[in-house]
Each structure stands twice: as structure tokens, then as C-alpha cells.
Amino acid sequence: MTPDAPSIVIVGGGLVGLSAAFHARRAEPRARVTVLERARVGDAASGASAAGVRVMGRDPAERALALESLSRWPELDRELEGKTGYRRSGGLRVALDEAGWAEARATVAEQRAAGVPLELADADGARRLAPGISLECRGGVHCVIDGQAVALATVHAFAAAARRVGVRIEEGVVATAVVLEAARVAAVTCGDGSSVACDVAIVAGGAWTAPLLAKVGVRLPLRGRGLQMLLTDAAPASLTPVVGCFGRPLSLKQLADGAYLIGGGWPARIPNEAVNRWEVLPESVSGSLEVARAVYPPLAARAVTRSWAGIEAFTPDDLPVLGPVPGVGGLLVAAGFSGHGFALVPALGDVLARLALGLDPRADLWRGLDVARYAS
Ligand SMILES: Cc1cc2nc3c(=O)[nH]c(=O)nc-3n(C[C@H](O)[C@H](O)[C@H](O)COP(=O)(O)OP(=O)(O)OC[C@H]3O[C@@H](n4cnc5c(N)ncnc54)[C@H](O)[C@@H]3O)c2cc1C
Structure with a gap:
């Protein structure tokens, strides 16, 4: 393994792992890049995500990553040679009461300045912007660059693009441990007893990231939570932006296809x-439907056709x-997206690939998100 073309193993075939793999191999075609996914990508x-692509309302520490990612979403289908279902439909967060309207007005200036x-x-x-919205609506905040994609389509577009540039994606393979030698990553072991030698391991295992890191003495406060989604039957097209509510x-x-997708945590x-x-x-x-119908009354005529959940790690x-795990050479982590990592995937993959390849990691994009604030 030459220092300029590392071997990289990525644990987790979710969007974060797939994006890191795609970016790494695209930037350095000599690198060996393997994704280990214990189930299916x-x-x-x-795959469960609401797939909202939003910068509005983000914590300041996430804004740079979000803005960078949103600048890439419109070109992503071309980059991936696939279809993510992305539309820059705008985002609208409405206020139905005085407290919400006060909050709406208070948040605008600070975000605009950033x-x-x-x-x-x-x-x-x-x-x-959203005909049909509740008559109680006092107003709202509109972000013209927010939008939406389709979760599974995006996963398949990233997986296909990663394979196309030469990433090996191993489905049905569980990573059991990261092996260290002299405080550096040397390999990742798999459930069948085999191991993949590597210079860099990126642990992007979503809600199952912490146990793997704990085995090398790194304890991160990640907690898995189930987040619910509801899908209704289809109606004629009437709602363009992604709607939230203060x-x-x-x-x-x-x-x-006209169906409504309802989430919100x-x-x-x-x-x-x-x-x-x-x-x-x-x-x-029932709680989700009640809120959705209060904000957007046309939903009262719609029936729920599917419900599901996805498990996400929260910090x-x-x-x-x-980024890098302090004290362990070659070990990178990307987890704890706390219900809003989907939109960030283009820039996240680029940052992780740069870190893995020893390129400028664009630290300006992820200042304040480093592992050191939690790792023990
Ligand atoms: C219902 C829901 C709605 C959401 N809505 C939005 C939204 O509108 N906008 C937004 O920006 N974000 C949203 N998010 C968040 C976003 O979807 C996630 O932040 C993002 O998908 C996380 O991707 P990931 O690759 O880190 O994790 P995951 O997709 O969970 O992938 C992790 C993968 O690692 C695998 N794995 C774990 N451990 C191992 C192991 N030891 N060996 C091998 N494989 C392993 C798992 O099987 C899994 O496939 C939502 C999340 C949910 C659940």
C-alpha cells in the first residue's frame, strides 16, 4: 500500500458511507475502496428518510456544510449519472400563532446574515406559496434554495455511481471490529472471520456506530431513535414547497406522484x-396527522397508505x-446526524474522502462538528 493511494474500508452502506466511497474513488482512482454493509445499501x-434538502433553520455549526451541499444538489444527477428525484421546490416554514410568528421574524435576520x-x-x-395552507396561518419564512429528493432513489444513484468508479460494495457483511497496530488502523474484521486490510477506516454505521468504536476505546454519546414517516394516497398536484411549522x-x-409524505420527528x-x-x-x-391536517387542511381528505420508521443516531x-478520532491514526467517523443528515450527503462525502486521502479537508465546512468534543 503506497502512501499516496491508501486502502480505505467504509463501515456502513448508508448515504454517508456511499458518498464517502464515491468521492474517494473519484478523487483517487488508485485507492482501494470497500464498503461493508451488514444488510442492504x-x-x-x-432509505427511510424524508429526503428534505434544507438549509433553513440549521444550527450555525451545520450551515456551511448545508450551503455547500445545496450548491451541489442541482448538479448531482449529472455527477452520479443517476436519478435522485431532487427538486429545488423551496421550503416554507409557517406560523399558526403569535409565538410562531414572532419566532419566524426573529430568525430571519441572523440566517440571512450567514x-x-x-x-x-x-x-x-x-x-x-402554498395554496391550501391553514386560514390561521400568520405568515412564514421561505427559503428558495431548499428542496427535496427521493430517499431510495438517492441511495441507488450513489451506490451505482460508487460501483461505476470502482468501489467494492459488500452487502450482507457485518464489520465486527477495527484492528489497530501501534495506534493505527490496520484492518477491519468481518462476521465470517475474514478481514480487510486498510490504511483508513471510516465508520459511518448510523445508529450502530458507537459499539464498533467502543471496541477501540472510543466512547461517543450516540443514541438511536426511531423516526416515523407517513405516506398518503395521491391527490392532484397542489403543494410545491416542503412545509414545516414553527x-x-x-x-x-x-x-x-401526488402522494403526501409526512414526517417531523x-x-x-x-x-x-x-x-x-x-x-x-x-x-x-394520530399526533402527526393531527398536526399535518391543522397546518394543511386538504390532508383531511387523504388516507394514509403506508407508515414506516428509520433509526437514526442522535448526539x-x-x-x-x-472526522478523525483523536489518538487513533487512520480512523474516521461520521455519525450522529440527529435527523438531518440527508441534505448534507454531497459535502460530507467530499470531506470524508479528502480526510481519507490526506487532501485539504476543508475544515471551514465542519468546524464545531469534530469528534474531539465528545471522544473519551
Ligand atoms: C424517518 C427519517 C426522516 C429523515 N428526514 C430527513 C430529512 O428530511 N432531511 C435530512 O437532511 N435528513 C433526514 N433524515 C436523516 C438522514 O436520513 C440521515 O441523517 C442519513 O440518512 C444518515 O445516513 P448514514 O449513512 O449515516 O446512516 P444509515 O443510513 O443508517 O446507514 C448506516 C448503515 O450502516 C450499516 N451498519 C451499521 N453497523 C454496521 C456494521 N458493524 N457492519 C456493516 N454495516 C453496518 C447499517 O446497516 C446501515 O445501513 C431523516 C432520517 C429518518 C430516519
Whole structure:
């Protein structure tokens, strides 16, 4: 293994791992890049995602990554030679009460100053952007560069592009441990007893990242949570932006086929944290529908056709942990996206690939998200 063409093993075939693999191999075609996925690509959070592509309302520590990613989404289908279903449909966060309207007005200036192109919309303006919105709507905040993609289509586009540039994706292979020699990564061992030698290991195992890192003495406070999604039957096209609401858990979009997709962080039950299994909770279904119908009354005529959940790792500050693990050469981590990692995937993959290849890691994009703030 030559220092200028490392061998890289990525644990996790979700969007973060796939994007890192694609970017690494595209930047350095001599690098050996292997993705180990214990199930099928996209089986966990990435395939279940609401696939909102948003910068509006992000924590300041995530904004640079989000803005960089949003600048790439419009060209992503061309880059990947695939179809992510991405549309720059805009995002609209509405206020249904005085407290929400005050919050809407308060957030605009600070975000605009940081480069997020937000506009305050009064009630008429919000209704023009989203006809059918509640008559109680006081107004909202509109972000013209927010949008949406399709979760599984995006997973398959990244996986196909990664394979096309020469990444080996091994599905049905569980990574059991990262092997260190002299405080450096030497290999990743697999469930069947085999191992893959490598110079760099990127652990992007979503909600199952922490146990693998704990084996090399790195303890990260990641907790898996189940997040619920609802899909309705189709209706004629009427809603363009992704709709959220101040003070109420909601993300609502109308898909290309007319069905509405409803999320917003409603919890699902996880019976066993070690595996990717969840149970939809009746109270979350009714709670989510109640909020969605209050914000967008045309939903009262729609029936729910499917419900599911995805398990996502959360951190105490709801911000991801990203980058090198201090004290362990060649070990990188990318996890804890806390329900909002989908939009960040283009820039995340680029940053991880740069770190793995020893290129300029664009530290300006992810300052404040480093592992050191948690690693013990
Ligand atoms: C319901 C829901 C809605 C969401 N909505 C949005 C949204 O609208 N906008 C947004 O920006 N974000 C959203 N997110 C968040 C976003 O989808 C996630 O942050 C992102 O998909 C995380 O990708 P990942 O690759 O880190 O994790 P995952 O997709 O969970 O992938 C991790 C993979 O690692 C594999 N793995 C784990 N351990 C091992 C091991 N030891 N060996 C081999 N493989 C292993 C798992 O099987 C899994 O496939 C949502 C998430 C959910 C669940």
C-alpha cells in the first residue's frame, strides 16, 4: 500500500458511507475502496428518510456544510449519472400563532446574515406559496434554495455511481471490529472471520456506530431513535414547497406522484437497539396527522397508505460527529446526524474522502462538528 493511494474500508452502506466511497474513488482512482454493509445499501436511516434538502433553520455549526451541499444538489444527477428525484421546490416554514410568528421574524435576520437566502412571507404570501395552507396561518419564512429528493432513489444513484468508479460494495457483511497496530488502523474484521486490510477506516454505521468504536476505546454519546414517516394516497398536484411549522413537529411534501409524505420527528419504538427493527406507535400516527391536517387542511381528505420508521443516531447537541478520532491514526467517523443528515450527503462525502486521502479537508465546512468534543 503506497502512501499516496491508501486502502480505505467504509463501515456502513448508508448515504454517508456511499458518498464517502464515491468521492474517494473519484478523487483517487488508485485507492482501494470497500464498503461493508451488514444488510442492504440504504436499509436504515438513508432509505427511510424524508429526503428534505434544507438549509433553513440549521444550527450555525451545520450551515456551511448545508450551503455547500445545496450548491451541489442541482448538479448531482449529472455527477452520479443517476436519478435522485431532487427538486429545488423551496421550503416554507409557517406560523399558526403569535409565538410562531414572532419566532419566524426573529430568525430571519441572523440566517440571512450567514448567507441563507430567506424571505419573510406574510399570510397572503405564504398562501400564494402554498395554496391550501391553514386560514390561521400568520405568515412564514421561505427559503428558495431548499428542496427535496427521493430517499431510495438517492441511495441507488450513489451506490451505482460508487460501483461505476470502482468501489467494492459488500452487502450482507457485518464489520465486527477495527484492528489497530501501534495506534493505527490496520484492518477491519468481518462476521465470517475474514478481514480487510486498510490504511483508513471510516465508520459511518448510523445508529450502530458507537459499539464498533467502543471496541477501540472510543466512547461517543450516540443514541438511536426511531423516526416515523407517513405516506398518503395521491391527490392532484397542489403543494410545491416542503412545509414545516414553527412550534409543531412537521415536515410535509407532495411527491411527484401526488402522494403526501409526512414526517417531523415523531417517535417510533425500537424494541432492540442492536438491530434495525422498529414499531410504529399509534399515538405518533394520530399526533402527526393531527398536526399535518391543522397546518394543511386538504390532508383531511387523504388516507394514509403506508407508515414506516428509520433509526437514526442522535448526539446530545443534535449535531453530527465528523472526522478523525483523536489518538487513533487512520480512523474516521461520521455519525450522529440527529435527523438531518440527508441534505448534507454531497459535502460530507467530499470531506470524508479528502480526510481519507490526506487532501485539504476543508475544515471551514465542519468546524464545531469534530469528534474531539465528545471522544473519551
Ligand atoms: C424517518 C427519517 C426522516 C429523515 N428526514 C430527513 C430529512 O428530511 N432531511 C435530512 O437532511 N435528513 C433526514 N433524515 C436523516 C438522514 O436520513 C440521515 O441523517 C442519513 O440518512 C444518515 O445516513 P448514514 O449513512 O449515516 O446512516 P444509515 O443510513 O443508517 O446507514 C448506516 C448503515 O450502516 C450499516 N451498519 C451499521 N453497523 C454496521 C456494521 N458493524 N457492519 C456493516 N454495516 C453496518 C447499517 O446497516 C446501515 O445501513 C431523516 C432520517 C429518518 C430516519
